[in-house]
Amino acid sequence: MDNTEICYSSAGELASLIKSRQVSPREVVEAHLERIEATEPTLNSFITVMADQARAAARQCELAMSAGTYRGPLHGVPLGLKDLYYVRGVRNTSGSRIFDDFVPDYDCTVANRFRRAGAVLIGKLNLHQFAFGPTGENPDYGNMHNPWNVDLIPGGSSGGSGSAAAAGQCTITMGSDTGGSIRIPSALCGLAGLKPTYGRISRYGISVLAWSLDHAGPMCRTVEDCALVMNALAGYDPMDPASVNVPVPDFTEGLTGNVKGLRIGVPKEYFEVPVDTQVEQAVRKAIEQLGEMGAEVREVSMPMFHQTAPISTTILYSEATAYHRNLVLSKGAQYAAPVRVRIESGFFISGEQYLRAQRARALFTRKCRELFDEVDVLAGPMEPMTAHPIGATQVQINDVTVGSVPALTQYTRAFNLNGFPAITVPCGFSDDELPIGLQLAGKPFDESTVLRAAHAYEKATDWHKRRPPV
Amino acid sequence: MTTQEGMDRETFDRLASAAGLDLGDTSHMDELYNYVRGLVSSLKPLRDMDLEGVEPATAYFPPRD
Numbered sequence: 001m002d003n004t005e006i007c008y009s010s011a012g013e014l015a016s017l018i019k020s021r022q023v024s025p026r027e028v029v030e031a032h033l034e035r036i037e038a039t040e041p042t043l044n045s046f047i048t049v050m051a052d053q054a055r056a057a058a059r060q061c062e063l064a065m066s067a068g069t070y071r072g073p074l075h076g077v078p079l080g081l082k083d084l085y086y087v088r089g090v091r092n093t094s095g096s097r098i099f100d101d102f103v104p105d106y107d108c109t110v111a112n113r114f115r116r117a118g119a120v121l122i123g124k125l126n127l128h129q130f131a132f133g134p135t136g137e138n139p140d141y142g143n144m145h146n147p148w149n150v151d152l153i154p155g156g157s158s159g160g161s162g163s164a165a166a167a168g169q170c171t172i173t174m175g176s177d178t179g180g181s182i183r184i185p186s187a188l189c190g191l192a193g194l195k196p197t198y199g200r201i202s203r204y205g206i207s208v209l210a211w212s213l214d215h216a217g218p219m220c221r222t223v224e225d226c227a228l229v230m231n232a233l234a235g236y237d238p239m240d241p242a243s244v245n246v247p248v249p250d251f252t253e254g255l256t257g258n259v260k261g262l263r264i265g266v267p268k269e270y271f272e273v274p275v276d277t278q279v280e281q282a283v284r285k286a287i288e289q290l291g292e293m294g295a296e297v298r299e300v301s302m303p304m305f306h307q308t309a310p311i312s313t314t315i316l317y318s319e320a321t322a323y324h325r326n327l328v329l330s331k332g333a334q335y336a337a338p339v340r341v342r343i344e345s346g347f348f349i350s351g352e353q354y355l356r357a358q359r360a361r362a363l364f365t366r367k368c369r370e371l372f373d374e375v376d377v378l379a380g381p382m383e384p385m386t387a388h389p390i391g392a393t394q395v396q397i398n399d400v401t402v403g404s405v406p407a408l409t410q411y412t413r414a415f416n417l418n419g420f421p422a423i424t425v426p427c428g429f430s431d432d433e434l435p436i437g438l439q440l441a442g443k444p445f446d447e448s449t450v451l452r453a454a455h456a457y458e459k460a461t462d463w464h465k466r467r468p469p470v
Numbered sequence: 471m472t473t474q475e476g477m478d479r480e481t482f483d484r485l486a487s488a489a490g491l492d493l494g495d496t497s498h499m500d501e502l503y504n505y506v507r508g509l510v511s512s513l514k515p516l517r518d519m520d521l522e523g524v525e526p527a528t529a530y531f532p533p534r535d
Binding site for chain 2: 360
């Protein structure tokens with residue numbers, strides 16, 4: 001097996017190769033380090049490559065196997081963490097030079113659980129500064145680039161996670177999602193990216209953007225890999241005040257390829273906002289295909305969809321400002337200008353407005369929960385368009401010019417507000433060979449159904465098998 | 471004052487000063503003022519929502535030992 005094939009193998013495929021000793025963890029790590037060396041000058045996915053630590057961890061994996069200890073399907077699998085997941089002894093910048101020398105003295109829960117599962121941390125990934133932006137542009141550590149066309153954004157804020165997984169630099173990566181930051185880069189880079197239910201994966205030791213909206217989740221090249229990551233990470237953590245103590249299923253159990261009888265709702269509001277014609281066609285075709293596979297598809301109305309942006313903005317900006325207050329007042333000039341302006345604008349939102357938004361959020365969540373009495377999954381576009389050029393602040397969708405930020409977040413924010421699980425899975429390519437994503441969302445703590453639907457679609461198509469030209 | 475249309479510069483300066491922002495950085499404050507005016511305007515739909523009887527999605531739970 002050559003190195004390129006190793007780098008484009010899924011975690012599920014690597015697991016069986018490693019377990020059967022057809023390939024060693026060291027070979028896997030070396031193949032990825034070589035891939036990083038070859039592609040990193042173009043993509044800029046990483047802030048810190050941990051070559052020596054990764055080699056040492058791979059050796060430990062081999063020693064463990066020699067001693068008869070196999071830790072499961074992530075044993076020896078290369079992992080990249082967005083550079084806001086704390087890892088003891090490794091600098092954590094959150095995408096800002098202000099924290100260039102900050103080295104945490106403890107591990108986040110996610111890093112701990114990955115280590116327990118045998119995954120090999122290969123580096124810390126670039127991000128939109130402080131995770132506050134959806135494009136993956138970063139003046140401090142350089143812009144991230146989309147492997148499908150390096151002149152375009154990979155999406156953000158987990159842009160490095162998106163480009164690294166899509167380009168075979170890592171088998172699995174982790175992002176964080178406050179307003180879409182897992183799903184946006186996953187869709188634009190052609191990945192499966194899951195934002196689990198709020199409280200399902202611990203956020204302990206992950207830099208905050210907005211406490212009540214932040215989610216941690218996987219970005220992988222297959223849905224099965226997302227499920228494998230969920231098996232390793234999901235579960236109660238008393239160190240995270242938002243962690244919920246509910247039963248954790250085996251997330252791979254439902255990956256049968258069967259969607260017979262699954263009730264899929266397609267919100268009509270999704271098509272009342274600007275959406276590129278090619279994107280709409282690809283998404284509608286994907287939903288039709290799920291129907292042909294036995295799902296019951298029907299149009300529904302998503303309550304308050306058109307109000308999600310002001311509700312979300314009010315909560316996000318208020319919480320981000322509260323978190324950043326001291327830092328932005330003392331070192332504001334060192335922030336990226338657009339990020340600084342977003343954070344400082346939160347000073348002009350009143351307490352009454354914040355609580356009004358939280359009341360609206362409660363109403364929205366209740367109405368969404370009622371909608372899920374009628375359907376199992378909501379389906380629609382992940383993004384209204386494909387990736388746009390780096391530096392663009394306005395984009396053209398059909399004959400309408402819209403702001404990049406509101407466009408990139410128009411389908412994502414609803415599920416940060418209600419905390420329901422949502423995944424993106426590739427469902428086509430535009431004429432200029434750029435990936436298009438299908439978003440599937442489900443009931444709280446029902447990631448299994450979301451994964452089941454996404455996996456069945458993925459299994460019936462081959463979009464996820466395409467490789468970027470980089 | 472804050473109006474349906476947005477926020478005037480006097481109110482902005484007063485709130486900025488109270489927040490501890492540096493009013494002396496005029497070019498930055500101009501940029502921030504433009505952004506805040508757009509923000510205030512974009513949040514207007516929130517004011518028009520009927521939330522009668524709805525409690526906020528925040529709650530305090532005393533810790534259990």
